[in-house]
Amino acid sequence: MDLSDFSMLDLFSLEVETQGEVLNDRLNALEQFSYRSFNLSDRLYREVIGTHMRPFEEGVSSFPRMVRDLARQLKKRVKLEIIGKLTMVDRDILRKLEAPLTQILRNSIDHGIEFPDERVAKGKPPEGTIHLEATHRFGMLSITISDDGKGIILDNLRESIVTKGLVTEEMSQQLNEAELMEFIFLPNFSTANQVTEISGRGVGLNIAKTMVQEVGVIFRLFLNLDRA
Structure with a gap:
């Protein structure tokens, strides 16, 4: 294995790490969106129920x-x-x-x-x-x-x-x-x-x-x- 193999391995590792960070960011964004959606739905539900109760x-x-x-x-x-x-x-x-x-x-x-x-x-x-x-x-x-x-x-x-x-x-x-x-x-x-x-x-x-x-x-x- 020559030095070029190590360079390619480093680049591959860096790419995987970068993709992992992007994936984590997207998962966090999705969780936040889901949390906000749940809160909004819950608030709307309570407001609708509140008008009848x-x-x-x-x-x-x-x-x-x-x-x-x-x-x-x-x-x-x-x-x-x-x-x-x-x-x-x-x-x-x-x-x-x-x-x-x-x-x-x-x-x-x-x-x-x-x-x-x-x-x-x-x-x-x-x-x-x-x-x-x-x-x-x-x-x-x-x-x-x-x-x-x-x-x-x-x-x-x-x-x-x-x-x-x-x-x-x-x-x-x-x-x-x-x-x-x-x-x-x-x-x-x-x-x-x-x-x-x-x-x-x-x-x-x-x-x-x-x-x-x-x-x-x-x-x-x-x-x-x-x-x-």
């Missing part, structure tokens, strides 16, 4: 006053605690939630929360509490409503379904608690003795169930049971 509190801002006014009308003391006010909700779903939530809250105040003297006699504070919570579970909006009222009186529920001719007396005695509770979700079903402007129309729980089916919301309604 609103905090839960915007859709329920009128509820605390509604609860106070209705409680005062019924001579009861009730406070509403809203949890998850900043939970983001699709604005169309938020709008659809207003009617069913309003009806359920009205039913809770009218049927669930006792009068102050009744609550005190039971060892409860005179003021009843309703909890309304919004959160995300498994990628879906979850709405939970609960109160510390007297709840569903099972004997009255059993009597109502017999009176309405839904089941016979004998059959009603064979129904367990879970089976009895299914009846309160039927259209036009109510345990109220009379229909008033506030409740008793038998639409509250039924429209809640319908809403769940239509918009795909996880709806959790905690109903107290009075077995006395």
Whole structure:
């Protein structure tokens, strides 16, 4: 091997090194472009979603006053605690939630929360509490409503379904608690003795169930049971 061979080898090595540097520069440029593209896409996605998403509190801002006014009308003391006010909700779903939530809250105040003297006699504070919570579970909006009222009186529920001719007396005695509770979700079903402007129309729980089916919301309604 003569000196010219070393020169050619040096030139080849230099060429390979130069091409490697060019390739690295192009790879770095490609990575930067990909990073910028991802950030741009993510920002655009968030902006589009942001125009359709609103905090839960915007859709329920009128509820605390509604609860106070209705409680005062019924001579009861009730406070509403809203949890998850900043939970983001699709604005169309938020709008659809207003009617069913309003009806359920009205039913809770009218049927669930006792009068102050009744609550005190039971060892409860005179003021009843309703909890309304919004959160995300498994990628879906979850709405939970609960109160510390007297709840569903099972004997009255059993009597109502017999009176309405839904089941016979004998059959009603064979129904367990879970089976009895299914009846309160039927259209036009109510345990109220009379229909008033506030409740008793038998639409509250039924429209809640319908809403769940239509918009795909996880709806959790905690109903107290009075077995006395």
